[in-house]
Amino acid sequence: MMGEPDHLSPAARPIADLPSSERLAHMHGQWWIAHPHAEAALARLDDAFRFGPGRVRPPNLLIVGPTNNGKSMIAEKFRRLHPPSPSSCGQREVVPVVVMQMPTEPSVRRFYGAILTALNAPVSFNLPGERLERYALDLLRAVEVRVLIVDELHNLLAGTHRRRAEFLNMLRFLGNTLRIPIVGLGTKQAQIAVRSDDQLENRFEPIPLPAWQDDGVFARLLASFERALPLRERSALADAPEIRSMVLRRSTGLIGEVAALLTAATVHALLHGRERIDRVMLEGCDFRGPDERRALFEASFPRVR
Known part of the structure; x- marks a missing residue:
């Protein structure tokens, strides 16, 4: 890989240097994404621990x-x-x-x-x-x-x-x-x-721990995710209003769904030889959010009039 991907965390950089097949295997693991709500909760837990x-x-x-x-x-x-x-x-x-x-x-x-x-x-x-x-x-x-x-x-x-x-x-x-x-x-x-x-x-x-909204805190959360995802090009998830809005809408503001969507989009990008997440990767990836799953279920069992 040419140069150091400065948009990635130090831990993610060596992973981004691996072949796509090895990076795909990495996507099945779990990793900690720090964000203000979690850090505040951990601080209160630590206070209780020290008590x-x-x-x-x-x-x-x-x-x-x-x-x-x-x-x-x-x-x-x-x-x-x-x-x-x-x-x-x-x-x-x-x-x-x-x-x-x-x-x-x-x-x-x-x-x-x-x-x-x-x-x-x-x-x-x-x-x-x-x-x-x-x-x-x-x-x-x-x-x-x-x-x-x-x-x-x-x-x-x-x-x-x-x-x-x-x-x-x-x-x-x-x-x-x-x-x-x-x-x-x-x-x-x-x-x-x-x-x-x-x-x-x-x-x-x-x-x-409220659901997320389209604000600066959510933008910082997306930036933290981008630093952890092993893609070699910058996706600018936090800076593009269209991308931010799409992630929020499809995830319904739940961090577990945000993680699942961005993981699926990263996998989709790697499978198609892409090194960044954009609207096409988000729309084409194998992910259904809570509202989409609910709509699919209701369509499978139509109401009898």
């Missing part, structure tokens, strides 16, 4: 945003920033950040089972509820967890009113017992669920 265990009323957080707008990626980035390590005695593993999936319904037993699964511990649902609870709590203490992150917290609303109340009580109990920050990730439904309990609402600080 440390054992203190009264630790700061809980609730990262709220639409589906596929980067909540889980932020949690995974934070977990990687604080990876497991051997304890000082070398006899066990310290897991400072535990990321778990909320069960599909607000079952206390299934929640404790999900904690054990996240810690790669054996799970026996034959244990009485109190023993399962004690097992999970003892293990969380043993690994010296500092922050517990619960993804898909909006699943709380899938249960009956009684189940939801039991689960919210359990969350309060968990925070009071372990005295560590608990971080929930979810849609607006998660915030609605937490608001149904006055004590929990006061303890969970909401951190919004």
Whole structure:
């Protein structure tokens, strides 16, 4: 390749120098795209981490945003920033950040089972509820967890009113017992669920991850993507209003969809011997956004009049 592609990040430059076939293989991986919303959320998570265990009323957080707008990626980035390590005695593993999936319904037993699964511990649902609870709590203490992150917290609303109340009580109990920050990730439904309990609402600080709009922040996001995509020519994604508008419209303002669209456009460009993303690459790539998928589904099942 002639010269250094100064529009790319240092990490992307050697990849851009590879043949198209190898660059196509690279496109199947995942990479972190920094942006202001994510950096602000990571800063608040880091504040919670530094707060440390054992203190009264630790700061809980609730990262709220639409589906596929980067909540889980932020949690995974934070977990990687604080990876497991051997304890000082070398006899066990310290897991400072535990990321778990909320069960599909607000079952206390299934929640404790999900904690054990996240810690790669054996799970026996034959244990009485109190023993399962004690097992999970003892293990969380043993690994010296500092922050517990619960993804898909909006699943709380899938249960009956009684189940939801039991689960919210359990969350309060968990925070009071372990005295560590608990971080929930979810849609607006998660915030609605937490608001149904006055004590929990006061303890969970909401951190919004809104859908993107056509503004300077979105332009900087596109510039960050362009620095990571291994194309040898500058696409000027952030500078061309037509391109910016097309990406926003097809992605419906969700960062996961933006990533999928730009990845598909990059693959399309490489397959056709192109080294930049333009309107033709965006229109011709193998991608359907949420609105396009919905329209296709509705066309497949026409309404009966």
